[in-house]
Amino acid sequence: METIDLRSDGKKIGLINNGNNYFTFSSTAAFQPVTYSWENIRIELAKNHGHCFNGVSSVQKQILDNVTGCIQPGEFLAIMGASGAGKTTLLNCLTFRNAGKLKIHGERYLNGAEVNTDILARISGFVQQDDLFIPTLTVKEHLQFQALLRMDKHFSYEERMNRVDNVILELGLGKCANTVIGLPERDLKSISGGERKRLSFASEVLTNPSLIFCDEPTSGLDSFMAHNVVKILKNFAFSGKSVICTIHQPSSEVFSLFDRILLLAEGGRTAFFGPAGDALPFFSNLGIPCPPSYNPAEFYIHTLATEPSKEAESKERRNIICNAYEVSEASHRVFEIAEANKHRNKAIRKRNGRGGVKKSPYKASVFDQFRAVVWRSVISVVRESVILKFKSFQTIFVAVIIALLFQGQTLQYENISNIQSVLFIFVDILTFQNVFGVVSAISNELPIFLREHHNGMYRTDVYFLSKTLADLPVYIFFPFVFLSIPYYAIGLNPFTDRFFVSCGTVILVTNVATSFGYLISCAAGSTQIALDLTTPLVIPLLYIGGFFLRNGSVPVYLEWMRYLSWFMYGNEALSINQWAGVIFNDTACPNGICTGAQILENYDFNPEFFHRDIGGLCGLIVGFRFLPFLALLSKTY
Numbered sequence: 001m002e003t004i005d006l007r008s009d010g011k012k013i014g015l016i017n018n019g020n021n022y023f024t025f026s027s028t029a030a031f032q033p034v035t036y037s038w039e040n041i042r043i044e045l046a047k048n049h050g051h052c053f054n055g056v057s058s059v060q061k062q063i064l065d066n067v068t069g070c071i072q073p074g075e076f077l078a079i080m081g082a083s084g085a086g087k088t089t090l091l092n093c094l095t096f097r098n099a100g101k102l103k104i105h106g107e108r109y110l111n112g113a114e115v116n117t118d119i120l121a122r123i124s125g126f127v128q129q130d131d132l133f134i135p136t137l138t139v140k141e142h143l144q145f146q147a148l149l150r151m152d153k154h155f156s157y158e159e160r161m162n163r164v165d166n167v168i169l170e171l172g173l174g175k176c177a178n179t180v181i182g183l184p185e186r187d188l189k190s191i192s193g194g195e196r197k198r199l200s201f202a203s204e205v206l207t208n209p210s211l212i213f214c215d216e217p218t219s220g221l222d223s224f225m226a227h228n229v230v231k232i233l234k235n236f237a238f239s240g241k242s243v244i245c246t247i248h249q250p251s252s253e254v255f256s257l258f259d260r261i262l263l264l265a266e267g268g269r270t271a272f273f274g275p276a277g278d279a280l281p282f283f284s285n286l287g288i289p290c291p292p293s294y295n296p297a298e299f300y301i302h303t304l305a306t307e308p309s310k311e312a313e314s315k316e317r318r319n320i321i322c323n324a325y326e327v328s329e330a331s332h333r334v335f336e337i338a339e340a341n342k343h344r345n346k347a348i349r350k351r352n353g354r355g356g357v358k359k360s361p362y363k364a365s366v367f368d369q370f371r372a373v374v375w376r377s378v379i380s381v382v383r384e385s386v387i388l389k390f391k392s393f394q395t396i397f398v399a400v401i402i403a404l405l406f407q408g409q410t411l412q413y414e415n416i417s418n419i420q421s422v423l424f425i426f427v428d429i430l431t432f433q434n435v436f437g438v439v440s441a442i443s444n445e446l447p448i449f450l451r452e453h454h455n456g457m458y459r460t461d462v463y464f465l466s467k468t469l470a471d472l473p474v475y476i477f478f479p480f481v482f483l484s485i486p487y488y489a490i491g492l493n494p495f496t497d498r499f500f501v502s503c504g505t506v507i508l509v510t511n512v513a514t515s516f517g518y519l520i521s522c523a524a525g526s527t528q529i530a531l532d533l534t535t536p537l538v539i540p541l542l543y544i545g546g547f548f549l550r551n552g553s554v555p556v557y558l559e560w561m562r563y564l565s566w567f568m569y570g571n572e573a574l575s576i577n578q579w580a581g582v583i584f585n586d587t588a589c590p591n592g593i594c595t596g597a598q599i600l601e602n603y604d605f606n607p608e609f610f611h612r613d614i615g616g617l618c619g620l621i622v623g624f625r626f627l628p629f630l631a632l633l634s635k636t637y
């Protein structure tokens with residue numbers, strides 16, 4: 001059953017079936033009606049020829065070819081077409097997202113004003129095809145985070161939390177409100193596909209946008225859930241909002257919910273734009289009738305796609321349809337609406353134009369952004385219990401193995417090389433234990449950061465500082481435990497101050513390794529590339545760290561690399577801390593006496609460099625964090 005009712009006071013109420021029961025979605029909150037039109041949108045993929053400085057570009061591929069359309073308040077528009085026809089590209093163009101190397105021509109107007117990202121950020125929501133969530137948050141926590149950063153400044157905390165509760169109710173998420181979102185790919189307990197999609201809607205409608213974009217709302221859902229999700233969009237439209245979605249192959253039931261359709265043919269030309277019911281007569285008049293009992297959506301898509309081994313014929317048919325549409329009454333009507341929208345009176349334009357736009361694209365103050373992102377980062381660190389448990393096990397297990405293997409290294413000549421080895425092993429293991437974890441965690445989180453940043457939720461530096469702060473306790477606690485377990489069992493320098501200096505040094509080493517992980521993740525384009533780059537980048541710094549290749553043996557032209565090697569700084573600092581001021585008797589030593597100074601000299605370490613080494617580690621922590629910050633900034637502008 002689907003009921004849509006109009007109340008006597010003029011407010012519309014939609015009823016949505018959430019699977020088991022029906023709930024209401026009301027349009028009580030005020031929003032501004034929106035007409036969005038686009039004219040002659042042409043999108044090309046440019047190809048660069050020549051060299052960096054004298055390159056010329058030519059069109060490599062035409063993705064969209066003079067597409068014109070519009071959406072008015074209370075309408076539900078579906079953009080349909082075969083795979084690769086350009087549906088997502090058009091939606092991205094209308095929302096100013098993911099343009100990459102594409103060249104975009106044409107005009108976009110919203111209530112009489114030329115559209116820009118500021119206007120869109122204020123009045124629209126974009127539900128993208130891939131749902132990106134921090135998997136460790138619950139549904140409610142996710143929405144609370146969104147409400148804190150996306151709702152206008154004038155809302156109080158209580159109002160935001162009330163809005164979250166209402167949206168949870170409106171979108172039928174009550175049953176899973178306190179369930180962790182999870183990640184099916186990682187086998188983390190997760191909410192269902194339909195609930196994920198509804199959560200995406202919920203994130204976007206928190207701010208009560210007038211214009212909603214949605215890319216493939218039904219992908220990955222069964223037909224029942226798909227119908228359910230599209231009905232939610234229909235209800236948004238019914239409440240007066242303007243809703244545009246792309247859709248691949250809707251069922252007849254889903255198709256019947258659309259008010260207007262935009263059919264894109266392969267090659268990006270418009271085959272039809274207009275009321276959904278007018279499309280069948282349009283095709284029939286061209287001598288291409290839809291067979292009885294055929295799903296009209298499937299008919300359009302098949303008619304406009306290329307049939308295997310009938311390429312020329314399919315292209316010819318597409319051209320006939322697109323040419324006919326260009327001169328049709330429907331096409332003229334769209335142009336008229338688009339032109340009228342472009343020239344709407346100045347008063348409206350002023351209301352929607354730059355005059356009313358705040359300077360900052362962010363809704364929350366820097367402090368509030370910082371507080372919210374730290375809160376979320378801490379929750380996700382604490383909730384990643386599997387990772388924390390694994391990290392604890394790994395730390396204790398490896399520390400115990402080292403303690404067993406290297407125990408009882410008393411001060412004797414023959415034990416010196418064992419002690420040097422174990423000091424280097426500390427630096428080595430802490431690096432590899434942490435750098436890979438950071439690379440995969442940060443690379444997985446970057447798409448979420450980029451999307452949220454684009455949604456005007458928080459600044460790049462806020463994200464960076466908050467993450468660093470939330471992660472810091474982990475990268476202090478685990479290296480401390482890792483060193484403490486075997487330290488006295490091995491028989492390293494027993495003075496308390498030396499123990500704590502060793503702990504401090506390995507904590508610094510760990511944090512350089514994590515900073516290096518940040519650098520690789522932010523510079524690489526994907527998790528896989530970042531993981532593949534890690535070993536080849538770390539290994540040379542390891543080899544040059546003063547253990548495998550003595551400091552004095554490094555080729556002059558690679559000398560600079562030593563100064564980037566935390567293995568070198570860490571190894572030397574730990575060795576100086578271990579041996580400085582130590583003297584012991586052993587007949588194997590020269591003249592029967594071994595001094596710490598001699599030992600350090602034998603390994604090419606200079607006792608005066610201790611502070612330089614600690615400074616070097618601190619410098620690398622800051623430098624390796626600052627470069628990825630710049631890399632992120634470049635990705636966001």
Ligand SMILES: Nc1ncnc2c1ncn2[C@@H]1O[C@H](COP(=O)(O)OP(=O)(O)OP(=O)(O)O)[C@@H](O)[C@H]1O
Pocket residue numbers: 045063081082083084085086087088089090098099100101102248
């Ligand atoms: N940034 C880009 N760089 C290169 N090619 C692109 C880019 N964006 C889109 N394309 C190309 O444009 C065409 C249309 O892609 P688009 O993703 O818009 O199709 P679609 O209709 O959404 O398909 P689907 O139904 O499979 O999602 C494709 O051939 C795609 O390869």
Ligand SMILES: [Mg+2]
Pocket residue numbers: 087088089216246
């Ligand atoms: Mg697509």
